[in-house]
Amino acid sequence: MLRTVKPKNARSKRVLLAREPKEVEDPRTAIFVNGTHAGEKVKSVMKELMALKRPHAISFSKKNAVRPFEDASSLEFWAQKNDASLFVVGQTTKKRPDGMVFVRMYDGRVLDMCEVGVDRFVSMQEFKTPKSTPGHKPMMHFASELFDTHPRFMQLKSMLISFFNGEAIDSISLAGLEHVISVSVGPTPASLTSTAAAASATLGPTASTSTTSDSALLPKVHIRAYTIRLLASGVRTPRIELTPMGPSLDLSLRRHTDADAEVLKQALKRPTLRKQEVEKGLGRKRKNLEVDEMGDLRGRIHVGKQDLGRLQTRKMKGLKGARADAMDVDVDDDADDDADASGSEGSRTKRRRSE
Amino acid sequence: MDVSDILAAHAEKQKAVAVEKDIPLEVDAGFLAVTDLNPVDTESYGEDLEEYLQSTARDGVQALINALFALPTTPSADGPLAQLPPPTTQLPRAKHLPKPKPPTKWEQFARAKGIQKKRKDKKVWDEEKQDWVDRWGWKGANKKEETQWLSEVRANADVDHDPAKAARDARKEKMAKNERQHQQNLARAQGASASATAPAPPQERKKQIDRTLATTRSSTASMGKFDRKLEGEKKLKGVKRKFDPTEVSASNEKSHNLAILQGLDRGPTAKKSRSSGDDVLNVRKAIRVASKGKGSAALSREGGGAKSRSNKGRR
Incomplete structure (x- = not known):
């Protein structure tokens, strides 16, 4: 564990404040770590994934002796040091050639891991087509029934959404939608279609890592990236055409670690939304607000019943407590004022009278 | 009037953007994601992989775009913004x-x-400058009294009364008070969480013990000078014995002595009033001893023998 630092100046204080847990989280930062032997293919795959993930991506391009499935301590250290919660570790061994491990963190600890092998890779440069703008949010497309039934693929889907799109936003510019990342799975083998096989598959991953024979049965995963073109269709919604953008990857699933049930429960906790936010949300009834036929927003407000008894009206001398005496004097004064058209003489008489 | 042509044309237009699938696509507009749960068409998958992947992706994206364009929008400088539902x-x-x-x-x-x-x-409005100024901080409005060239001084003020300094002191005092309260709040928050979980950390505990030790030392007349020293114990600094001056005014001395005499007079009564009865005997304690902790009821049951024993306790 890193020692907790007390900020010494305003700048570092701001940085630490920005790293504190928030209700609505920032996009996850991913660190791309080269293992001891990453290999040309895995290196270029990670480079292109990083291009898609930018600007929330950090590259660790030196050789790092890190084995996520055996010891995750250095990942935890890097996560805290860089405020990152995603890792892609590239490692090539004789046993597992061209391997990449996707690691997701929760609270500075490893939540779950998923290892994939890169079977085929076509770089972005080989497609001579327009590319998406860095930093734009991609759309995600998943195609297979396994994404809803098989735990390995459900984990992969969750991992990839976290990786590319995992931040909740409340609005998006429709003109800014430029590209889509499509994740498809090969034909489902017969062993996975029957319910018995599915049950055994669910039971399997209770052990921390699945065996290689288990993984060999799983179909391949195809990841493609396309840019979209919006064509006029005559109706409001445009017609979509896709152009391959690259990279295109064919992956096979290997080892994995499931999230600890207790930790996952913690990680899935949602903040209780404030009432104001609920009312702001879409599709919910906003009380006492309506749009009339002219398009004006009209509100209805409720005002409590007014207590007229305690209403403070204009303060007048005549309405004060000792009424009778004051009345007499006032009447006399008026008479005097009328008699001699106001002046020092009149005021003197007034004083005398009132005494 | 025949509208079938118009309807047909409209249907034709809709066809271009509609997506027909056996299992309808699951759209999660909040994460801009769409899931196609239809089984893979093995034939076209084997025939031309890239073509097949692109066509399924196109259908999925079309469904997602249809859902996104149906969302309510708000205008902004960079085109319309679609309001996304929660994921x-x-x-x-x-x-x-x-x-x-x-x-x-x-x-x-x-x-x-x-x-x-x-x-x-x-910000607050400054009438003189005709501008908004910060309430505090650099050139803040709270330093106005210290910097103004002329300030009111009461007629009975001291000769060396400096209104600017007084204002500054007041401001600094306020700051110190605020900081003190802030620290107290932090300590209270810490204490609340600490007491719930674990005892104070060793550093804190050491400080507390040091403080207690210092208090005990200063409580003897010799300020702990002749106390037994612990190993590695440091000499306490800044603690001195205080003596009354040898020469005091007559009135002071008189009042001091009278206070002592009064204290002597009052002392025993004060002590008496604290105990339960008007004599020196602590009845409750006596009962407890006499009944061997069983209480007065047990004592009364025993009868006369017990009474004589309680009398023995009286001195």
Whole structure:
């Protein structure tokens, strides 16, 4: 564990404040770590994934002796040091050639891991087509029934959404939608279609890592990236055409670690939304607000019943407590004022009278 | 009037953007994601992989775009913004939920009294400058009294009374008070959480023990000079014996001595009033001893023997 630092100046204080847990989280930062032997293919795959993930991506391009499935301590250290919660570790061994491990963190600890092998890779440069703008949010497309039934693929889907799109936003510019990342799975083998096989598959991953024979049965995963073109269709919604953008990857699933049930429960906790936010949300009834036929927003407000008894009206001398005496004097004064058209003489008489 | 042509044309137009699938696509507009749960068409998958992947992706994206364009929009400088619904897919968070801050003493009080928080503007209007100035901070309005070239002084003020200094002292005092309260709030928050979980950390504990030791030393007349020293114990600094001056005014001395005499007179009665009865005997203790902790009821049951024993205790 890193020692907790007390900020010494305003700048570092701001940085630490920005790293504190928030209700609505920032996009996850991913660190791309080269293992001891990453290999040309895995290196270029990670480079292109990083291009898609930018600007929330950090590259660790030196050789790092890190084995996520055996010891995750250095990942935890890097996560805290860089405020990152995603890792892609590239490692090539004789046993597992061209391997990449996707690691997701929760609270500075490893939540779950998923290892994939890169079977085929076509770089972005080989497609001579327009590319998406860095930093734009991609759309995600998943195609297979396994994404809803098989735990390995459900984990992969969750991992990839976290990786590319995992931040909740409340609005998006429709003109800014430029590209889509499509994740498809090969034909489902017969062993996975029957319910018995599915049950055994669910039971399997209770052990921390699945065996290689288990993984060999799983179909391949195809990841493609396309840019979209919006064509006029005559109706409001445009017609979509896709152009391959690259990279295109064919992956096979290997080892994995499931999230600890207790930790996952913690990680899935949602903040209780404030009432104001609920009312702001879409599709919910906003009380006492309506749009009339002219398009004006009209509100209805409720005002409590007014207590007229305690209403403070204009303060007048005549309405004060000792009424009778004051009345007499006032009447006399008026008479005097009328008699001699106001002046020092009149005021003197007034004083005398009132005494 | 025949509208079948128009309807047909409209249907034709719709066809271009409609997506027909056996199992309808699951769209999660919040994460801009769409899931196609239809089984893979093995034939076209084997025939031309890239073509097949692109066509399924196109259908999926079309469905997603249809859903996104149907969302309500708000205008903005960079074109319309689609208002996204909250995502339906549950993703694990990267960090735990923020813990609520423990309320400060003022917040507790305000809640008890139902006082609403009123936010002050950071800027105030300066009539002289005809401009908005900061309420505090650099060139803040709270330093106005210290910097103005002329200030009112009361007629009976001291000769060396410096209004600028007085104002500055008052401001600094306020700052110190605020900081003190802040520290107290922190300590209270710490204490609340610490008492719930574990005893004070060793550093804190050491400080507490040192403080207690210092208090005990200064409580003897010789200020702990002749106390047994512990190994490695440091000499306490800044603690001195205090003596009354040898020469005092007659009136002072008189009042001092009278106070002692009065204290002598009052002392025993004060002690007496504290005990239960008007004699020196602590009856409750006596009963407890006599009945061997069984109480007065057991004593009365035993009868006369017990009474004589309780009398023995009287001195």
